[in-house]
Amino acid sequence: MTKVTESFELYGKEYTLTTGEIARQSTGAVLVTQGDTIVLVTAVVSKERKDYDFFPLTVDIVERMYAVGRIPGGYIKRETRPSDKGTLMARMIDRPVRPGFPEGFRNEVQIVATIMSADHVNQPDIIGIMGASAALLAGGVPFDGPAAGVRIGRNPKTGDFIVNPTFEEEENSDLELTLAGTPDCITMVEGGAQELSEEIMLAAMQFGQEAIAEFCKAQQRFIEKVAPELKEYPVDEPVAEVAERINTHFDAMSAALKDADKLARVDKVAALKEEIKATFSDEEIELWSKEISAALKGLEKNAMRTMVIQTGERVDGRAVDEIRPITSTVGFLPRAHGTGLFTRGQTQVLSVLTLGMLNEAQRLDTIDPQERRRYMHQYNFPPYCTGETGRMGAPKRREIGHGALAERAILAVLPNEEEFPYSIRIVSEVLESNGSSSMASACGSSLALMDAGVPIVRPVSGIAMGLIKEGDDVVVLSDIQGVEDFLGDMDFKVCGTEKGITALQMDNKAKGLSIEVLATALEQAKKGRAHILGKMNEAIVAPRDEMSEFAPRIISIKIPVDKIRDVIGTGGKVIRSLQEETGATIEVTEDGTVYIASKDTGGEEAKSRIEMIIKVPEVGEEYHGTVVSIQPFGAFVELLPGKDGLLHISRVAQGRVGSVEDVLTIGDEVHVKIIEIENGKISLDRLDKPVAPPSEGGAGGGNRDGKSGGPGGSGGYGNRDNRRGRDGGREGDSRTPRRRQ
Numbered sequence: 204m205t206k207v208t209e210s211f212e213l214y215g216k217e218y219t220l221t222t223g224e225i226a227r228q229s230t231g232a233v234l235v236t237q238g239d240t241i242v243l244v245t246a247v248v249s250k251e252r253k254d255y256d257f258f259p260l261t262v263d264i265v266e267r268m269y270a271v272g273r274i275p276g277g278y279i280k281r282e283t284r285p286s287d288k289g290t291l292m293a294r295m296i297d298r299p300v301r302p303g304f305p306e307g308f309r310n311e312v313q314i315v316a317t318i319m320s321a322d323h324v325n326q327p328d329i330i331g332i333m334g335a336s337a338a339l340l341a342g343g344v345p346f347d348g349p350a351a352g353v354r355i356g357r358n359p360k361t362g363d364f365i366v367n368p369t370f371e372e373e374e375n376s377d378l379e380l381t382l383a384g385t386p387d388c389i390t391m392v393e394g395g396a397q398e399l400s401e402e403i404m405l406a407a408m409q410f411g412q413e414a415i416a417e418f419c420k421a422q423q424r425f426i427e428k429v430a431p432e433l434k435e436y437p438v439d440e441p442v443a444e445v446a447e448r449i450n451t452h453f454d455a456m457s458a459a460l461k462d463a464d465k466l467a468r469v470d471k472v473a474a475l476k477e478e479i480k481a482t483f484s485d486e487e488i489e490l491w492s493k494e495i496s497a498a499l500k501g502l503e504k505n506a507m508r509t510m511v512i513q514t515g516e517r518v519d520g521r522a523v524d525e526i527r528p529i530t531s532t533v534g535f536l537p538r539a540h541g542t543g544l545f546t547r548g549q550t551q552v553l554s555v556l557t558l559g560m561l562n563e564a565q566r567l568d569t570i571d572p573q574e575r576r577r578y579m580h581q582y583n584f585p586p587y588c589t590g591e592t593g594r595m596g597a598p599k600r601r602e603i604g605h606g607a608l609a610e611r612a613i614l615a616v617l618p619n620e621e622e623f624p625y626s627i628r629i630v631s632e633v634l635e636s637n638g639s640s641s642m643a644s645a646c647g648s649s650l651a652l653m654d655a656g657v658p659i660v661r662p663v664s665g666i667a668m669g670l671i672k673e674g675d676d677v678v679v680l681s682d683i684q685g686v687e688d689f690l691g692d693m694d695f696k697v698c699g700t701e702k703g704i705t706a707l708q709m710d711n712k713a714k715g716l717s718i719e720v721l722a723t724a725l726e727q728a729k730k731g732r733a734h735i736l737g738k739m740n741e742a743i744v745a746p747r748d749e750m751s752e753f754a755p756r757i758i759s760i761k762i763p764v765d766k767i768r769d770v771i772g773t774g775g776k777v778i779r780s781l782q783e784e785t786g787a788t789i790e791v792t793e794d795g796t797v798y799i800a801s802k803d804t805g806g807e808e809a810k811s812r813i814e815m816i817i818k819v820p821e822v823g824e825e826y827h828g829t830v831v832s833i834q835p836f837g838a839f840v841e842l843l844p845g846k847d848g849l850l851h852i853s854r855v856a857q858g859r860v861g862s863v864e865d866v867l868t869i870g871d872e873v874h875v876k877i878i879e880i881e882n883g884k885i886s887l888d889r890l891d892k893p894v895a896p897p898s899e900g901g902a903g904g905g906n907r908d909g910k911s912g913g914p915g916g917s918g919g920y921g922n923r924d925n926r927r928g929r930d931g932g933r934e935g936d937s938r939t940p941r942r943r944q
Contacts, residue, residue, distance in 0.1 A: 209425035213417055214366035218330065220425045222341050231342025231431075235334035237367075239322035244334030246342055249311040252437050256493050258308055262297040262335070264289040265317040266570050276568040286569040290603045292316070292328040295352065296335045298391040298710055299383035303336075303347040307439035314338070323572045324369045329354050332383050337422050343431040350390070351418035352383035355411045359397075364410045370572055380404070382411040386419045389721075390711045392695075395611035398661075398703035401725040409718050441501075442494045449498040452479050456506040463519035465549050465637040465685065466590055472503060504690040511671045511678050517687070519548075524681045524727055526666075526734050531646070531742035533654040540754040541657070543650025545739070548684065549637035554647030556655045558754050559626040560800050562790045578617055579628045582606035582644055588636040605641035606631070609665075612645040612698035612706035613652070616660040623658060624759045624798050638684035639667040645698050645706075646739060653743045656750040663705060664736040665698035668724045672713040679724050681731045695721075697728040701736065755788070755800040758810050764795045766817040769845065777816070777844075785809040815843045820885060822877050828887075830871045838867050840875055840887060848885035850875060858895030865896050 204223040211218055219236040226232035229245040253259050266289045268275045268282060275282055285293070296314060304312070316331045332352030339346040356368035356376035365372055373379060380394035389412055396404065452475070459475045462468035476499045480488065483495060510516055515523055527548030535542040541556035565576040582605045586593030598606075609631060617627070629651060631644035642665035649663040669683035670693035680687055688694050692713035698706040750756070762770065770791060771778045778789055786805035790798040797813060799806045820826075820842055828840035828848070837851040850873070855866045867873070879886040 207425070207428045209421065209428060211421045211424075213421065214414065216325070216367055218333075218421070220333075220337055220422065222337070222425075222429060229338075229342070230344060231338040231340070233334050233337040233341055235330040235337070237325040237330050239320055240325040240327050240330070241318075241320040242327050242331050242334055243317045243319055244331060244338045245315050245317075246335065246338040246344065247313050247315075248342070248344055248434075248436070252309045253311050254493075255309055256496050258301070258304060259311040260297065260301055260304070260314070261312070262293045262300070262314045263316070264293045264296075264331075265315060267318065268570060270318050270321040271323065271570045273570075284597075286567070286571070287603050287607065288328075288569065288571055290600050291607055292331060294600055294604050295328055295381065295383070295391070295393065296332050299332060299350050299352065300335050300339070300346075302390055302712060303339075303350060303385075305345055305347075305438050307441075308345070308436065309439055310436050312344075318570060321570045324371070326354065326367070326370065326373075329367055329381065333418060333422060337425060340422075340426045341429045341431055343434040345433065345436060348385070349419045349422040349426065350383065350385050351415050351422060352381065352391075353411050353414045353418065355380040355382065355394075355407045355414070357399075357403075357407065362403075364407060366411075366414050378403075378407060380407050380411060382408065382415060384412065384415050384711075386416040388412075388711070388714055388716050389415070389709075392707060392709035393608075394708075395614065395706045396704050397615050398700055398705060400703050401722075401729055404704055404707070405718065405722055405725065408721060412718070439493065439497075441497065442491055445491050445494045446498045446501070448482065449479055449495070449502050450505075452502065453506055456502050457510060460503070460507055460510065460518045460686075461520070468518065468686070476503075507686060507690050508671050508673060511680070512673050512676050515678070517680065519684065523678055524730070526682045526731055527684075529735060529738040531650055531739045533650050533743045538751075538753050540751045541651040541653075541655025543647040543652075543654060543742075545643050545647035545650060546635075547639065547643055547646075547682070547735075549635055550633075550640050550643050550684075551635040552631050552633050552640060552643040552647045554629050554631045554644060554651040556648075556651040556657075557628045557630075558655065558657075558750070559628070560755070560757065560788055560790055561620065561624055561626055561798055564626045577620065577626050578610065578614060579626075580606050580610035580613065580631070580644075580648065581629070582609060582631045582633070582641065584633045584636065584640065588633045588640075605644065608641050608696065608698075608706060608708050609645040609648055612663050612665060613648055613659075615705040616663060616700060617652075618658050618660075621759075624757050625657075625755075627652075627657065636685070638686075638688055639665075639682060639696075641665070641708075642667050642696055642698065646735065650739060650743060653746045655754065656747040658746050661700040661702060662736060662739060662744075663698055663700055664732045664739060665696060665706075666728050666731040666735060668695040668697065668728050668731075669693055670695070670711075670713060670716075670720070670724070672716075672720075677720055679720070679727050681727055693724075695724050695728070697725065697732065699729075699732055701733065753802070755802055756806050758799045758806050760797050760799070760810060760813065762791075762795045762797055762813070762817045764793075767791055767793075767795060769816050770797065770813055781809050781812060785812070789813075812844065816845060818843055818846075820846060820848070820877055820880065822880055825874065825876045825890065828873055828875055830867050830869050830873060833863050833867060833869060835863070838863050840873055842875075842877075842885070846885075848875065848877060848887040850887045850889055854888050855892070856889075856895035857892045860895045866893065 206223040209220045221234040226245050230248045232245045235242045264285050314335050318327045329352050336348045336350040340348050354367050356365035357378035359377040377397040383391040459471040530546045532544040535544045539555050540558045543554045582602050584602050629648045633640045645665035652659050667683050669680035669687045669691045671678045672692045693711050695709040785808045787799050787801040787809040799809045826842045828842045830838050831841045832839040839847045840850050841847050852863050874891040875887040878888045
């Protein structure tokens with residue numbers, strides 16, 4: 204195949220699509236380049252049709268550390284499973300691509316996006332969507348494209364939108380909105396915002412739709428250069444006789460669907476489907492097995508949608524904008540740092556919060572420039588939450604995606620590290636599920652944060668919106684449950700505070716979804732979020748004033764950078780000693796910020812001792828010090844940890860002293876005052892002088908200036924590490940002087 208390249212510039216950034224040079228045995232392969240970020244996207248369609256009743260599409264993301272010139276960490280030195288961001292990228296590609304295949308397409312399709320180079324300027328996930336669409340079209344696959352994705356940022360000062368912002372531009376943006384779709388409709392939305400209004404979000408979506416159309420035009424020019432030969436693939440077609448016979452049971456299906464209890468409704472529908480299947484002979488079932496299953500699913504879908512369109516009634520009897528009953532509870536687990544139990548209808552989530560030191564933040568060994576996550580939200584969806592059995596293990600893509608959405612919803616209201624120097628982990632356990640469990644985890648997490656006393660800006664609530672679209676008839680549903688998500692046309696999740704939106708996510712199966720429909724959904728979601736927030740406020744309105752007794756208390760202080768080594772000590776001796784003696788956990792950062800965590804008074808004690816270590820003594824200050832060394836010319840008194848001063852023999856008592864040992868012994872507490880500091884050497888005067896005892900030999904003495912007398916004179920006092928011992932050690936003495944930390 205001949206190499207084909209299309210280079211173009213859009214919105215101030217340059218892109219290149221290339222095919223025919225590498226990975227030529229795949230059905231289609233396109234190399235997408237933006238700056239020095241390069242993603243190879245391949246698409247392979249199996250030669251044989253699979254005997255499935257679903258479309259077998261797989262999207263895999265390969266993140267190679269060579270893309271950023273690094274060797275993987277750990278012992279294996281080989282990339283293993285994708286990072287969370289890689290998993291989210293796979294979902295981001297899958298969602299807009301999947302609806303583009305014909306109904307009944309059963310050949311297996313695998314899309315592999317390999318990030319081969321990452322420049323830490325341009326983001327690889329967005330161009331991966333364009334690459335997947337281009338690879339399918341270049342391979343002659345019957346895909347209803349082109350499709351493309353864009354990320355929309357916003358300059359908070361000017362309000363201008365930015366298309367595909369760089370990492371740096373995104374850091375300064377108050378919006379991160381990812382959209383994908385075709386020139387005519389939006390099929391996928393994923394985003395976070397700093398409490399932006401519905402009007403700004405709609406404007407961003409409309410702008411994004413226009414940008415998607417431009418990228419699709421550029422992609423179409425590329426495909427016209429490639430001129431692929433369209434391949435023929437068999438497609439499952441419904442059997443008219445099967446559909447006609449099954450559709451005669453429409454009224455029975457409508458009746459079976461009308462039950463507010465999920466499990467009871469599922470049982471009724473399953474029983475009816477078995478009754479309908481029994482009307483077919485064994486030979487017919489063997490001949491039309493998949494067609495019968497597809498027609499039964501179609502009957503259920505048609506009955507549910509017709510009910511909503513014609514009567515405005517939902518399967519559980521609610522009106523289209525009605526929210527299920529809500530209860531909220533905080534403090535559910537006694538020893539957790541914070542908990543929020545949120546129940547909405549038959550969906551229930553328990554969010555549990557744990558606080559830790561900043562050094563307990565998640566360290567990321569990925570190709571992404573982000574190196575750590577201070578706030579971690581993890582979502583678990585065990586099989587029992589739907590009354591089923593199943594395999595327990597590593598989180599699936601859906602769990603990672605739902606956790607990321609709830610995390611994004613909360614990030615906008617969290618205090619910064621300076622205000623609240625903690626790492627925060629929330630685990631949302633889905634205990635029951637009948638739709639909108641990700642939104643329940645966002646609500647439960649907001650409750651848990653307030654229960655823990657985390658000073659969030661405002662509480663966050665979330666709601667999932669649905670859509671039923673039949674021709675020109677459109678109905679928007681609030682707080683959808685599982686069957687409405689499964690059989691409906693849209694799953695539109697919106698999170699936010701009373702001030703504005705913090706996160707949203709949308710999957711759309713309807714073609715030609717207009718901005719007007721999205722506007723209706725956002726406005727209806729705003730009312731629903733306010734209702735849900737009111738129910739949450741019945742449990743807790745604002746963060747608690749006091750944290751749980753089981754949560755660590757973290758104190759932060761700032762010390763001069765040149766004092767860091769004094770706090771840490773040689774080989775970490777000083778900081779280890781402080782932690783052992785106070786029971787506190789201490790972390791010192793490169794900029795001199797010290798974080799001290801404890802569950803009792805040990806933190807304050809550690810702080811006081813660190814302040815003493817870094818303190819610089821001044822003339823005139825008084826101290827209650829300890830005698831740590833005695834010399835013929837005076838005594839060394841410890842004023843602060845690691846800092847001694849010389850109390851000359853002439854100042855240890857009232858009157859003449861023959862020997863320092865006549866007045867002082869090591870370990871005595873004395874009240875002293877700094878009278879002079881010269882070249883870092885501290886001279887002291889004793890304020891609680893006793894009367895000198897009678898002198899027998901008259902030895903010792905010295906001048907009253909405090910600077911001389913006895914071997915060694917005044918040398919070596921002030922900073923203990925510069926002194927020659929404290930127990931009378933002299934040059935040539937073979938004993939190792941005892942040092943005190």
